[in-house]
Amino acid sequence: MGATRGIGRAVARRLAERGDTLFLLGRDPADLSLSARDLEARGAAGPVGHAHLDLGQPDGFPTALDAADRALARLDALVVTGGLFARQDELATDPARLAALLHANFTGTVLLCQQTAERLAARGGGLICAFGSVAGDRARRSNYLYGASKAGLAACLDGLDLAYRDRGVRVLCVKPGFVRTGMTAGLPVPPFAGEPDAVARRVVAAMGAGRHQVYAPGIWRAIMLVIRMLPRAVLRRVQF
């Protein structure tokens, strides 16, 4: 889910190149179709199908997952890179936009992952990979609304991994730092910015290694370790 753009596009390509069978979920059928053809040309096993899924409309999730199940013969992994993003100033003054973002990034994604976990557990296991963010590790005055949606999701993924691992379902929470994609276009580029391809390689490696959490680029693990330990008084004083 989210394979048409940014990190999702790069992750899907890595999976296609190693010969995985893929099925795409998303909102724009024309865009999904373009990405499906791209992934087929890059080596995906068999035709790449797609179905409608909007993270803001959880009612449609069972239908979309059924379609994926049918097309893949047996769905064994879900990767969710899709989500909404907006600058803090846009969210702070526009309640409707904020509600849509919280609904998609938290409620929608949690519902999707939970339903999928049940499906996978019922047939003996599988993998769920979804995207939190370093923005969820510690609130920033400039990004706490988006960060909160990702912090909530990360907490859910953390618990999901604990709860379902015994039933064969592994859950990976990816926490990207700043990555140069269409999502972050126009934002000032901070140090340690990553590229989608490098992030995708790291994510796919972490999927194979059975990890429950991965920072990408990797340096963000160290950065966030420090930032999480900063005393609140420091955060108040510096423009963080």
Added chain:
Amino acid sequence: MEPLSAFALEEVTGWGRYPVRPGRVQRPERLDVPAGEEPLVPRGLGRAYGDAALPYTPGGLVVESTRADRIRSFDAATGRLHCEAGLSLAEILRVFVPRGWFPPVTPGTKFVTVGACVACDVHGKNHHRDGSFGRFVERLTLRTADGRLVECGPDREHELFRATVGGMGLTGLILDVTLRLKPIESPWMVLETQGMPSLDAMLEGLRLSAAHWPYTVGWIDCLARGAQLGRGILMRGRHATQVEAGSRPAPRSRRVDVPFDGPGWLLNPLFMRWFNQLYAWSHGTALKRRLVSHDTFFYPLDAVGRWNRLYGRRGLLQYQCVLPRAAGPRPIAILLERLAAAGAASFLAVIKDCGPASDAYLSFPMEGTTLALDLPNRGAVTEALIHDLNATVVEHGGRIYLAKDAVTRAEDFARMMPGLPEWRAVRDRWDPNRRFRSAQSVRVLGDPA
């Protein structure tokens, strides 16, 4: 994910890092012309050296294609590839070399987009045999200035096609490209190198090699003078057969990076002389033959990421011209003498014989000899040198390559390019108001500021 609406100003520059213009760069994942009337300049990976992909107006709109990089289809029986304009040759190589396919024409870097390969009608070491990139393009989809989606090719909207191949992105935004890849038996190259003691030997070596080798090129020591003028190394190659490659594993590309600007002393005359001596000494005039990776053969400089930083903050001016075969070796010798006299202006020149010109109006290559060199940017002195070289090129019926150019005068370019009036006429039909406009098109092609 919802893209943001605001676009911060960025410093936009070419690979030579001169000139620099602030611009608003859009990098859409679905490439298209933004709504409105504002002039824009199309851009790929920014490997053009000069001002070809820079906005003329400070803060002007730049549409970068690099995120529009999806493959639409690939026919494994014929090698026909339909892709979005932002797909890079590096990505094509990564995906298709293991399957036995190679770009039909490649410039000296793989970090170029397919759209830019069309817009610059790039050429490579196989020009003497295969011609330039446009020859392998079957279809282009353009978003033209009037908002129409237009397909063109050798058999459809041929005028627009001839104006778009080599047209520097100024006839419309190239959205997707259909081209033919060529089959290869292995990812390895057979490379032969031989020292050439003089310019005549080099030209003769290129001529003799052309008959039997699909890829040829020469590197010339620009500091050598007198009888040694034009000495250098001749390189010729071909894709290795399965038998030659044997059980060798596929080559892996390595990359190092230049993380900061080079110090001024790095390219000083003594260093360059030493570098060239070393280079000549390492080769001698003996013929050497070995197997190398296609990265080593085609893209030696790509192994050093951001190597342009070695030229320091002022950047470099690259100069590339082609002189017609009929003019003989004399003008090449004149150019090399000028360079040597100018003192360490350049330490290495690339020389290559070109085959027949294409029918694209602004396509650079023509039957003859092309010379390409890097000139550290020393401001007015370097610009004067380029105008001086241009005078020789004009006098002998040659031309310069827009993808490398940052300083050529409009009147000089008009004298070099006989197809320019026809190209303008096609452009008048498709983009009368010059919606597609670059710093270069204002400087050298007569677009309004």
